Amino acid sequence: MTTTAPPPAPGGDYPLAGQPPLTASSLASTGGDKLQRKEVLTMPRMRSEEATLKAIGATVRTYREDRGLSQADLATLAELDRSYLSGLENGKRNPSIGVLWKTAKVLRVTVSDLTAGV
Numbered sequence: 001m002t003t004t005a006p007p008p009a010p011g012g013d014y015p016l017a018g019q020p021p022l023t024a025s026s027l028a029s030t031g032g033d034k035l036q037r038k039e040v041l042t043m044p045r046m047r048s049e050e051a052t053l054k055a056i057g058a059t060v061r062t063y064r065e066d067r068g069l070s071q072a073d074l075a076t077l078a079e080l081d082r083s084y085l086s087g088l089e090n091g092k093r094n095p096s097i098g099v100l101w102k103t104a105k106v107l108r109v110t111v112s113d114l115t116a117g118v
Contacts (some may be wrong), residue, residue: 053092057092
């Protein structure tokens with residue numbers, strides 16, 4: 001089975017941090033759809049999953065405490081188990097977008113607010 005690259009974005013290239021965009025002149029065709037490029041393409045360094053989950057959890061805890069809610073209160077209102085919420089706040093759970101949405105709704109913030117800075 002042959003895998004293919006996703007179609008190019010509007011504008012025709014995928015610019016990477018610190019790299020010029022890929023263009024026809026920067027690539028040499030070797031026949032078919034194989035391309036050569038001498039430079040090494042690198043992606044910007046991303047935050048680790050553990051650090052991301054801890055940051056989201058800390059944000060949820062901050063909003064919860066600012067609103068005077070206990071974990072049990074927030075869990076009940078968001079239809080979550082209290083132990084799951086505890087794990088989320090401690091960066092031990094990887095919440096789905098649905099869990100983030102329900103939590104944000106109860107806290108009267110957006111999912112973007114819960115994930116800001118991540």
